[in-house]
């Protein structure tokens with residue numbers, strides 16, 4: 001197998017999804033720093049891989065994939081059948097829908113909280129936007145909390161690709177100082193994730 005290449009800096013939530021997947025599947029790989037202080041996204045070489053000039057991008061032999069959740073799905077389908085990639089279409093759709101939910105519903109609220117509190121100097125923070133997003137994201141986490149009241153992981157009793165985007169988001173959320181609702185089932189699931197070596201290595205990093 002040609003070694004898998006992952007482009008992207010390790011503190012990016014979207015790169016973390018891919019790295020955690022690679023870690024769970026124990027895939028030989030090389031990660032190439034790009035984005036943020038490492039730059040490289042504005043080069044012609046990178047634009048040929050990913051016309052969006054964003055991270056992550058993965059290169060697996062002849063196959064190039066971008067969009068973080070698409071990368072996770074590709075790796076799970078190719079290397080994680082029966083584990084990260086549920087074989088049953090119904091079970092797989094459960095994993096799929098929570099991946100889409102993370103990207104479409106949760107991330108647009110997590111982003112302004114993170115960006116203001118972590119990447120913006122205090123005097124330029126839009127705290128109204130932070131408080132608005134924090135109130136709305138709390139209700140979203142409660143939806144996931146009710147879902148996890150009835151199952152150990154997002155798509156059933158074992159870790160699947162459905163846990164990956166949300167598991168990266170929960171680490172970030174828990175590390176941001178905003179008011180949070182009581183989330184007992186999310187808390188129990190988050191505790192389980194923190195026992196996993198690949199999660200510890202690739203996701204439990206300083207939120208910067």
Ligand SMILES: N[C@@H](CCC(=O)N[C@@H](CS)C(=O)NCC(=O)O)C(=O)O
Nearest residue numbers: 012013014035036054055056067068
């Ligand atoms: N929807 C895309 C978003 C990708 C994205 O916005 N990546 C950010 C990092 S999390 C990026 O490339 N930022 C520019 C940079 O790091 O220089 C995905 O899920 O892959």
